Amino acid sequence: WHTCPEDGAIRGSNPCSEYMFLDDTACNLASMNLLTFYEGGSFQVEDYIHATRLWTVTLEISVMMAQFPSQEIAQLSYDFRTLGLGYANIGGLLMNMGYSYDSNEGRAITGALTAILTGVSYATSAEIAGELGPFSGYKRNADHMLRVIRNHRTAAYGADEGYENLAVKPVPLDHANCPDPKLIELAMASWDEALALGEKHGYRNAQTSVIAPTGTIGLVMDCDTTGIEPDFALVKFKKLAGGGYFKIINRSVPAALEKLGYNSAEIEEIIAYAVGHGTMGNAPAINHTTLIGHGFGQNEIEKIEAALSSAFDIRFVFNQWTLGEEFCTNVLGIPADKLNDPNFSLLAHLGFSRADIDAANDHVLGTMTLEGAPHLKEEHYAVFDCANPCGKKGKRYLSVESHITMMAAAQSFISGAISKTINMPNDATIEDCKSAYELSWSLGVKANALYRDGSKLSQPLAASLVEDDDEAAEILESGTPHEKATVLAEKVIEKIVVKEVARGREKLPHRRKGYTQKAIVGGHKVYLRTGEYETGQLGEIFIDMHKEGAGFRAMMNNFAIAVSVGLQYGVPLEEFVDAFTFTKFEPAGMVQGNETIRNATSILDYIFRELAVSYLDRTDLAHVKPEGATFDDIGRGAEEGVANVQELSETAAAKSLEVLKQISSSGYLRKRMPQELVVLQGGQSGATALNTASDPVGALQTLVPETAAVPTPVAATSAAAIIATSMDARSKAKMQGYEGDPCGDCGNYTLVRNGTCMKCNTCGGTTGCS
Numbered sequence: 001w002h003t004c005p006e007d008g009a010i011r012g013s014n015p016c017s018e019y020m021f022l023d024d025t026a027c028n029l030a031s032m033n034l035l036t037f038y039e040g041g042s043f044q045v046e047d048y049i050h051a052t053r054l055w056t057v058t059l060e061i062s063v064m065m066a067q068f069p070s071q072e073i074a075q076l077s078y079d080f081r082t083l084g085l086g087y088a089n090i091g092g093l094l095m096n097m098g099y100s101y102d103s104n105e106g107r108a109i110t111g112a113l114t115a116i117l118t119g120v121s122y123a124t125s126a127e128i129a130g131e132l133g134p135f136s137g138y139k140r141n142a143d144h145m146l147r148v149i150r151n152h153r154t155a156a157y158g159a160d161e162g163y164e165n166l167a168v169k170p171v172p173l174d175h176a177n178c179p180d181p182k183l184i185e186l187a188m189a190s191w192d193e194a195l196a197l198g199e200k201h202g203y204r205n206a207q208t209s210v211i212a213p214t215g216t217i218g219l220v221m222d223c224d225t226t227g228i229e230p231d232f233a234l235v236k237f238k239k240l241a242g243g244g245y246f247k248i249i250n251r252s253v254p255a256a257l258e259k260l261g262y263n264s265a266e267i268e269e270i271i272a273y274a275v276g277h278g279t280m281g282n283a284p285a286i287n288h289t290t291l292i293g294h295g296f297g298q299n300e301i302e303k304i305e306a307a308l309s310s311a312f313d314i315r316f317v318f319n320q321w322t323l324g325e326e327f328c329t330n331v332l333g334i335p336a337d338k339l340n341d342p343n344f345s346l347l348a349h350l351g352f353s354r355a356d357i358d359a360a361n362d363h364v365l366g367t368m369t370l371e372g373a374p375h376l377k378e379e380h381y382a383v384f385d386c387a388n389p390c391g392k393k394g395k396r397y398l399s400v401e402s403h404i405t406m407m408a409a410a411q412s413f414i415s416g417a418i419s420k421t422i423n424m425p426n427d428a429t430i431e432d433c434k435s436a437y438e439l440s441w442s443l444g445v446k447a448n449a450l451y452r453d454g455s456k457l458s459q460p461l462a463a464s465l466v467e468d469d470d471e472a473a474e475i476l477e478s479g480t481p482h483e484k485a486t487v488l489a490e491k492v493i494e495k496i497v498v499k500e501v502a503r504g505r506e507k508l509p510h511r512r513k514g515y516t517q518k519a520i521v522g523g524h525k526v527y528l529r530t531g532e533y534e535t536g537q538l539g540e541i542f543i544d545m546h547k548e549g550a551g552f553r554a555m556m557n558n559f560a561i562a563v564s565v566g567l568q569y570g571v572p573l574e575e576f577v578d579a580f581t582f583t584k585f586e587p588a589g590m591v592q593g594n595e596t597i598r599n600a601t602s603i604l605d606y607i608f609r610e611l612a613v614s615y616l617d618r619t620d621l622a623h624v625k626p627e628g629a630t631f632d633d634i635g636r637g638a639e640e641g642v643a644n645v646q647e648l649s650e651t652a653a654a655k656s657l658e659v660l661k662q663i664s665s666s667g668y669l670r671k672r673m674p675q676e677l678v679v680l681q682g683g684q685s686g687a688t689a690l691n692t693a694s695d696p697v698g699a700l701q702t703l704v705p706e707t708a709a710v711p712t713p714v715a716a717t718s719a720a721a722i723i724a725t726s727m728d729a730r731s732k733a734k735m736q737g738y739e740g741d742p743c744g745d746c747g748n749y750t751l752v753r754n755g756t757c758m759k760c761n762t763c764g765g766t767t768g769c770s
Helices: 045-065 071-080 090-097 104-132 138-156 181-201 252-259 264-275 288-293 298-308 325-331 354-365 378-384 400-411 430-442 461-465 470-478 481-503 550-568 573-580 603-616 652-663 696-703 720-735
Strands: 028-033 083-088 235-239 245-249 421-424 449-452 516-521 524-532 538-545 589-592 677-681 686-690 751-754 757-760
Touching: 028 045, 045 071, 045 083, 045 104, 045 181, 083 104, 090 104, 090 252, 104 138, 104 181, 104 400, 138 181, 245 264, 252 264, 252 378, 288 298, 400 421, 400 430, 421 430, 430 449, 516 603, 524 603, 538 550, 538 603, 550 573, 573 603
Parallel strands: 028 083, 421 449
Antiparallel strands: 235 245, 516 524, 516 589, 524 538, 677 686, 751 757
16 A cells, blocks of 8 residues: 555654654645534535545645655655545434444544545546646556556455455445445546546655544534544533533434434424533432422522522532531531532432432433433434443444444555554453454454543542442442442452452462562661563562561461462452552651662562563652563664664564563563663683663573574674673772771661771661761
């Protein structure tokens, strides 16, 4: 699909992944809101074609007007004149037309509209070339570019065979499932014209189309959905200029319901189910009648009604600021200290149950979903499926495969690529991610981005743990700290241990690597010993406390065994880290002897901070960030713009890292490359110091020659090189003033002369005077 291979390979994309072309090139983006072409129940394809021609000419003109960050990018962009024409709001268009995003009809429409867009754009580019000439690199790339155009044309004709020089066949246009035959006819005709004019005049632009994310401009264009994305939610919140919010249904929903045959009264009830009725007048359980029974007057009810329009939950309306402190204390009899408690619920105080509150919430403020809505037929649910479940009651969402197959339907007719996020559920596994990438590759998709729900640290874990348990959610919201901790512990066990235990226990090998860490926490010595699988994954821990009581030591030993068994049954280390960091009990305080952890709120806080830093690279939990490159660091090369790619054997780098993991503890290295390796070759006849900071792969290829692409002999040097290295280290310590004696308080060899005595630079202790 590369139109200009004579000028180099495509080695990457822009950060959003839609623009894929030569290094140091750029394109200007433009996207059309597809929904603006949908009028009177049909898509105005002639207007769409005319707009495509206009925007192709506009983007061609903009090449001369654009500003670029460097002279090289400006020159190459001028030479190749790549364009970035695309569209947005395909999700909104399909919903308006009454088709599911995950349907054969939806994919066929998307493929046809994309084929027309790029075909017409290339044809227009060829027309411009007839007047102004093709781009400067066209002549040497003409055969390649015409081959790419022919492959696009073959896909537009819906053919499974006949593609030229393609290892992976594209997804052809689905003629059979497209509900509008006119779109198919125009798609084929546009590529016929693009090829004929290109053979005659060449092309003014090396590329013409991409599908950009349109995250910002989508708001300006009033799009319900961005790029090629489906809708994210059916109910949206609009911020008011004077403060507050109001809810609106996605404007595609009423149009879709009308298209599906529902009458106006039914549509009104369905929409009210999603966004709410906005009043408590006829709400179940909590309404005007029941409130009057609890002492509410007309004035208080009017205050409640006025506040509902900007509320997210009716409990936020029932408070002293809405009703007045005097009414709450004198009429409702609520003590002042309770009113000021942030966890206090006025409705619960009045005797309403959580079920009563939820039912009233759904009636007044809506469910945020259409699942279970009155009159809505179950076979129509798919039309309103979104990227994620909608509201608390929503269960349906688009599958990973539906995202990928939609991208594949469009990719066959895009010059560049598609910027799109593939949403995955929280329980998605590494295997699921692998399968998603493999499916994308097999369908010819050039790029995608996977996002697992809850994978960002900013997303709260607690809410997802109790989302299906109302009683637990209520405790988490208003319970005591002890009650909250108990609920979370139970849910962690239920979510992780109960669900993962079925896969069985994976025992450690009899001989395994790991590391021992000694530290002093709040004056108490703690020894942590780890055991690892061959892959470097943590499989067991041992905790020993020096000179502690037998009961406390036994408790810590058995706690370590329990954690080890959990690790071997598949409980992620992340779950233990989240559960036990920041726990507070004695001993606690300053930490000595650990180079990354300097303070801990408890022994468990220290243990799991250390494990998180060493095995998960959770530097956010370290007080001092570990130094050195990580195993997966990506370099930038010696100079900006200079190629830093060299040919290696297929498995050289991978084997080198595996060797390093086999010969050392990944936890001991804190998941970082060692700063220096000293390798002996041929016994004591020679030694070479290898700097892994600048060339880790080269260092390991020297360590294990069979992993190198071409075996390279290591120059022999005398064993004095090692001695010199050691001498340098000792000389450096002496120059820093270290005497070489251990500190009696912390044990570090950092004593420096201080008058007639010595002082420790680590803990500040002295040997007798200050």
